Amino acid sequence: MSELKVRCFTVSLDGYGAGPNQSLENPMGEGAGALHQWFRGTRTFQRMMGDESKGADGPDEDFAARGFENVGAWILGRNMFAPNRGPWPDDGWKGWWGDEPPYHVPVFVLTHHPRAPLEMKGGTTFYFVTDGIESAYAQAREAANGKDVRVGGGASIATQCLQAGLLDRIDLHVAPILLGGGVRLFAGADLTRLELVESSASEKVAHLSYRPT
Amino acid sequence: MSELKVRCFTVSLDGYGAGPNQSLENPMGEGAGALHQWFRGTRTFQRMMGDESKGADGPDEDFAARGFENVGAWILGRNMFAPNRGPWPDDGWKGWWGDEPPYHVPVFVLTHHPRAPLEMKGGTTFYFVTDGIESAYAQAREAANGKDVRVGGGASIATQCLQAGLLDRIDLHVAPILLGGGVRLFAGADLTRLELVESSASEKVAHLSYRPT
Numbered sequence: 344m345s346e347l348k349v350r351c352f353t354v355s356l357d358g359y360g361a362g363p364n365q366s367l368e369n370p371m372g373e374g375a376g377a378l379h380q381w382f383r384g385t386r387t388f389q390r391m392m393g394d395e396s397k398g399a400d401g402p403d404e405d406f407a408a409r410g411f412e413n414v415g416a417w418i419l420g421r422n423m424f425a426p427n428r429g430p431w432p433d434d435g436w437k438g439w440w441g442d443e444p445p446y447h448v449p450v451f452v453l454t455h456h457p458r459a460p461l462e463m464k465g466g467t468t469f470y471f472v473t474d475g476i477e478s479a480y481a482q483a484r485e486a487a488n489g490k491d492v493r494v495g496g497g498a499s500i501a502t503q504c505l506q507a508g509l510l511d512r513i514d515l516h517v518a519p520i521l522l523g524g525g526v527r528l529f530a531g532a533d534l535t536r537l538e539l540v541e542s543s544a545s546e547k548v549a550h551l552s553y554r555p556t
Numbered sequence: 557m558s559e560l561k562v563r564c565f566t567v568s569l570d571g572y573g574a575g576p577n578q579s580l581e582n583p584m585g586e587g588a589g590a591l592h593q594w595f596r597g598t599r600t601f602q603r604m605m606g607d608e609s610k611g612a613d614g615p616d617e618d619f620a621a622r623g624f625e626n627v628g629a630w631i632l633g634r635n636m637f638a639p640n641r642g643p644w645p646d647d648g649w650k651g652w653w654g655d656e657p658p659y660h661v662p663v664f665v666l667t668h669h670p671r672a673p674l675e676m677k678g679g680t681t682f683y684f685v686t687d688g689i690e691s692a693y694a695q696a697r698e699a700a701n702g703k704d705v706r707v708g709g710g711a712s713i714a715t716q717c718l719q720a721g722l723l724d725r726i727d728l729h730v731a732p733i734l735l736g737g738g739v740r741l742f743a744g745a746d747l748t749r750l751e752l753v754e755s756s757a758s759e760k761v762a763h764l765s766y767r768p769t
Contacts, residue, residue, distance in 0.1 A: 358571030
């Protein structure tokens with residue numbers, strides 16, 4: 344059965360999913376590069392970068408690989424797709440990932456501002472959804488055709504999915520750093536009970552997998 | 557060698573160490589009772605409550621028991637000791653724990669308001685320290701006489717210890733709940749790198765042990 348999953352979402356020990364002062368130079372905010380150090384060391388990431396020979400196996404690789412298994416569509420927030428805000432300027436921006444993004448399936452970008460779909464190389468098409476998270480999920484689930492839908496982030500989209508009761512699984516990764524500011528995961532969420540269904544760790548990160556109940 | 561350790565400090569998945577609206581009825585704030593559910597299930601806690609027959613072994617018990625091993629003194633924040641704020645009223649308040657608190661060693665309470673030491677049954681004496689965290693630690697370390705000093709909380713004291721570079725170890729326990737507000741651990745801390753040195757989990761909680769570097 345198709346499920347909606349937050350995968351590979353890394354937070355700092357003080358609960359931030361992105362650092363302060365996000366910009367074109369620092370898309371994840373200041374200091375946040377260290378958040379994803381664990382992911383960059385995995386075989387899955389190195390393969391995405393085109394190098395089959397690098398990257399390690401182990402608990403980090405297990406969670407990284409799982410993040411791309413059986414994914415038929417993605418949901419992203421506008422801030423994950425572009426550094427600017429407001430109506431889309433005519434600047435040819437096609438996301439952070441070059442001509443062939445690493446999705447290879449339909450990607451639904453939640454935004455307040457309409458934009459025509461954007462077909463990229465390698466099977467990725469960006470669709471821009473302006474009528475809310477429930478609509479984005481309905482469209483993504485249909486496009487996924489029985490496979491899962493992965494929530495790519497950021498923190499605001501993951502929180503909206505949780506609040507709407509849509510999430511089936513949340514894989515969180517707690518990096519041993521403090522950011523001291525930035526974008527917090529699940530900020531302002533209602534009281535919610537989650538079940539810790541799996542955990543493991545390396546020296547770089549703790550992996551915690553939850554199911555909302 | 558004597559070390560300064562945060563032990564058994566539980567945070568919600570959204571990073572709160574206590575819930576909103578702390579009061580006499582809700583000393584840990586609303587919803588925060590669920591934070592420490594894992595601890596109440598341990599043999600260590602049940603023994604503290606006087607029942608040798610209850611409580612389970614396992615990863616939760618391992619971390620709970622360790623929290624009381626080799627502890628020669630404690631440091632607490634004022635809010636861990638009393639529900640009121642400001643100058644001490646003449647109300648006979650002697651802490652939340654009755655005539656025989658579960659410390660059995662000297663306890664140093666950080667406060668802005670002087671108060672005479674308070675000797676309790678069973679070896680616990682509360683000392684009230686008004687000249688800051690470094691002084692509290694110096695006094696606690698001397699009183700501990702070679703044993704460790706445990707930081708009992710709350711979040712503000714643990715953050716002050718981290719900021720002052722005093723901490724040797726932080727045992728965090730991540731409970732699978734969202735509090736949506738309250739007192740955040742390490743709020744406003746500077747960028748700090750921590751080393752994840754140990755982890756385990758039960759269905760109730762994830763145990764993560766860090767060493768500041």
